[in-house]
Amino acid sequence: MPRIRWCPGWSARSPGTCRGALKAIRAARVCARERAWALAGDSAPGGDGGLVTVDLDATIVIAHSEKEQASPTWKKTFGFHPMTAWADHGADGNGEPLALVLRPGNAGSNTAADHIETARLALAQLPRPLRRRVLVRADSGGGTHEFLTWLTARSRRLHYSVGMTITEDIQAAILKVPAAAWTPAYDGGGQARDGAWVADITGLLDLAGWPAGMRIIIRKERPHPGAQLRFTDLGGHRFTAFAPTPSAASSPASSSGTGSGPDARTASATPRTPGCATFPSRATRKIRSGARSSRCL
Numbered sequence: 451m452p453r454i455r456w457c458p459g460w461s462a463r464s465p466g467t468c469r470g471a472l473k474a475i476r477a478a479r480v481c482a483r484e485r486a487w488a489l490a491g492d493s494a495p496g497g498d499g500g501l502v503t504v505d506l507d508a509t510i511v512i513a514h515s516e517k518e519q520a521s522p523t524w525k526k527t528f529g530f531h532p533m534t535a536w537a538d539h540g541a542d543g544n545g546e547p548l549a550l551v552l553r554p555g556n557a558g559s560n561t562a563a564d565h566i567e568t569a570r571l572a573l574a575q576l577p578r579p580l581r582r583r584v585l586v587r588a589d590s591g592g593g594t595h596e597f598l599t600w601l602t603a604r605s606r607r608l609h610y611s612v613g614m615t616i617t618e619d620i621q622a623a624i625l626k627v628p629a630a631a632w633t634p635a636y637d638g639g640g641q642a643r644d645g646a647w648v649a650d651i652t653g654l655l656d657l658a659g660w661p662a663g664m665r666i667i668i669r670k671e672r673p674h675p676g677a678q679l680r681f682t683d684l685g686g687h688r689f690t691a692f693a694p695t696p697s698a699a700s701s702p703a704s705s706s707g708t709g710s711g712p713d714a715r716t717a718s719a720t721p722r723t724p725g726c727a728t729f730p731s732r733a734t735r736k737i738r739s740g741a742r743s744s745r746c747l
Contacts, residue, residue, distance in 0.1 A: 504576075
């Protein structure tokens with residue numbers, strides 16, 4: 451039987467407060483993950499020397515009674531709207547939960563402070579040598595000035611691919627893209643994606659106020675049979691916009707936008723019930739100004 455190694459943060463002398471308990475639990479999870487990923491070798495995220503993909507997403511968890519912070523959601527249900535972070539294990543794996551921040555059901559999908567907090571918690575859950583080799587992905591809820599400014603801080607050295615809401619300006623820019631400018635999109639394995647094309651519309655937009663060097667890539671795809679088109683889906687195609695790491699955006703064939711991986715989660719997904727769905731009805735306490743202690747992970 452393998453020996454269990456002692457890890458910092460496991461001490462029984464940790465303060466018996468919520469903050470102390472969370473700190474100890476998080477430290478233990480980091481230690482366990484580091485050991486598990488080391489045993490997995492090249493099969494672990496980043497084990498082959500590539501980037502560790504961290505997907506951020508807000509999801510709805512249904513509550514069937516009036517628990518603390520439960521409230522009506524934007525999908526006309528009742529419950530919670532936690533912000534989550536997952537380590538992507540690729541096409542042959544699944545999403546590994548890194549962080550989950552409990553939020554009321556009426557919390558917004560594009561709240562920058564919640565994206566930043568969840569990203570901080572997720573990065574702290576990665577083995578330390580991998581924290582400079584991370585691709586952070588988020589849907590259009592993460593396409594805010596504040597979150598992108600945080601992601602692009604030089605000290606973090608993060609890669610990113612963040613969805614952007616298709617505004618009127620972006621829609622107008624799409625209409626100006628010449629047919630010859632659309633190039634085939636490729637999936638993560640380098641294979642051409644059937645019925646999908648990409649174009650760089652950065653030069654058609656005024657990006658003043660956004661991080662320096664930011665670029666906007668548009669992907670258009672033929673919708674799958676039965677899909678409902680939106681008013682922004684021009685010419686019968688489904689359009690998505692995303693801002694990738696500037697160095698990655700230099701290749702128009704990139705399809706690294708949010709949702710390209712099998713485990714990328716979107717807020718429009720069917721509400722699901724994770725293992726921590728039995729939220730306490732009276733567990734939220736203030737541990738510092740503006741902070742909540744009701745965290746699952």
